Amino acid sequence: MxxxxxxxxxxxxxxxxxxxxxxxxxxxxxxxxxxxxxxxxxxxxxxxxxxxxxxxxxxxxxxxxxxxxxxxxxxxxxxxxxxxxxxxxxxxxxxxxxxxxxxxxxxxxxxxxxxxxxxxxxxxxxxxxxxxxxxxxxxxxxxxxxxxxxxxxxxxxxxxxxxxxxxxxxxxxxxxxxxxxxxxxxxxxxxxxxxxxxxxTAVSGSGPAYFFLMVECLTKSAVELGLPEDIALGLARQTCLGSGRMLVDTAEDPAELRRKVTSPNGTTHAAVESFLAGGLRKTIKDAVVAAIERGESLGKEFSNVSAAKF
CATH class of the missing domain: 3.40.50.720 (NAD(P)-binding Rossmann-like Domain)
Structure with missing residues (x-):
């Protein structure tokens, strides 16, 4: 429901x-x-x-x-x-x-x-x-x-x-x-x-860490390419926040929002193609599955094997 x-x-x-x-x-x-x-x-x-x-x-x-x-x-x-x-x-x-x-x-x-x-x-x-x-x-x-x-x-x-x-x-x-x-x-x-x-748990419970990791990686890459760390982090933070706000406020499909900001043969297109060629979709799916499997394992670790008797 x-x-x-x-x-x-x-x-x-x-x-x-x-x-x-x-x-x-x-x-x-x-x-x-x-x-x-x-x-x-x-x-x-x-x-x-x-x-x-x-x-x-x-x-x-x-x-x-x-x-x-x-x-x-x-x-x-x-x-x-x-x-x-x-x-x-x-x-x-x-x-x-x-x-x-x-x-x-x-x-x-x-x-x-x-x-x-x-x-x-x-x-x-x-x-x-x-x-x-x-x-x-x-x-x-x-x-x-x-x-x-x-x-x-x-x-x-x-x-x-x-x-x-x-x-x-x-x-x-x-x-x-x-x-x-x-x-x-x-x-x-x-x-x-x-x-x-x-x-x-794998989507939203652990999900904040995925976004933190993305901001961390964007920031580190920008610093390595010459931006001061405070500027790099500020840009990455606000981009994450603003993108999330667009997802919530517009209620549009994420793929459609991505398409709208991806001009053919532009800089965003080049970056997205690099992500996909590097197996990003599979990497994310594997991470979600790993979180699910760990959650199931935790349930077994804490589980009381005694059957309830009412």
Missing amino acids: PAPNASSSSLDPSKRISFIGGGNMGAAIIGGLLANGYPAKNITVSEPNASSREHLEKTFGVYTTSDNETAVAFTAGGGGGADLVMLAVKPQIMRDVARGIAKSVQKHKPVVVSIAAGILIKDLAVWLATGADGASLPGAAPPALVRVMPNTPALVLEGAAGLFATAEVSNEQKKLAFDVLGAVSKAAYWVDREELLDVV
């Missing part, structure tokens, strides 16, 4: 949102929510680092805690539970974090949104039905889960994201998750199969 140009302008301000982890991406989403008029009183952040909690409180005016279960229960708002819990922690500690909040999630039944790379829905579902001691919780039900692949331009409110939801997620919960991501994502899309998030 495609939904580009995401926006959190329709986000219900009465919804209670809790973040487990207050690092860069979590803080970016909080900042985006507040920039869109979302009330700070309805945001709780659980963060183990005291200085980080202090920074979050001073910067955003949100309630912070070092206790994850307090965040899920939304004690700061009088209890009753958060409507959405965003897991913004490192993949390496996700299992312990999920098990630690499992009882609260089972009690309050929020939609749980994970932005951790490589953590599969099936494993998260198992962990959120398991106590901190590793034993299955009596009567545990499948949680409502959304897995998201954001990207680093979200830090400047220019992100792109892919989302996948389990069958337990209601339409209202899907809208809430989508609107929250819309606070930092100019383009967001639902995918209907979780494995497609590996492709999303």
Whole structure:
């Protein structure tokens, strides 16, 4: 279900949102929510680092805690539970974090949104039905889960994201998750199969690095050919930004935009032909495939092989 140009302008301000982890991406989403008029009183952040909690409180005016279960229960708002819990922690500690909040999630039944790379829905579902001691919780039900692949331009409110939801997620919960991501994502899309998030990762999750590499190479080439570095970098940066703006604002096919700026037998034509003769299309395809394969590998590395029992 495609939904580009995401926006959190329709986000219900009465919804209670809790973040487990207050690092860069979590803080970016909080900042985006507040920039869109979302009330700070309805945001709780659980963060183990005291200085980080202090920074979050001073910067955003949100309630912070070092206790994850307090965040899920939304004690700061009088209890009753958060409507959405965003897991913004490192993949390496996700299992312990999920098990630690499992009882609260089972009690309050929020939609749980994970932005951790490589953590599969099936494993998260198992962990959120398991106590901190590793034993299955009596009567545990499948949680409502959304897995998201954001990207680093979200830090400047220019992100792109892919989302996948389990069958337990209601339409209202899907809208809430989508609107929250819309606070930092100019383009967001639902995918209907979780494995497609590996492709999303290869295109937009890792994609910023591809553009940074292009700017890096253009700059280095220009410097080697005589331009001062500040001029070379400034030209390359703005060309990247302006070209991206044309892609978004005109909504034209990229190939058509390329043709429009490529005069027959001109300088651009010579450069593009050199790219193509050097195998650029195959190089890019190989890079995307490599990213997909690594994403699949990460999923296996973090995977819990135990089957869920509900």
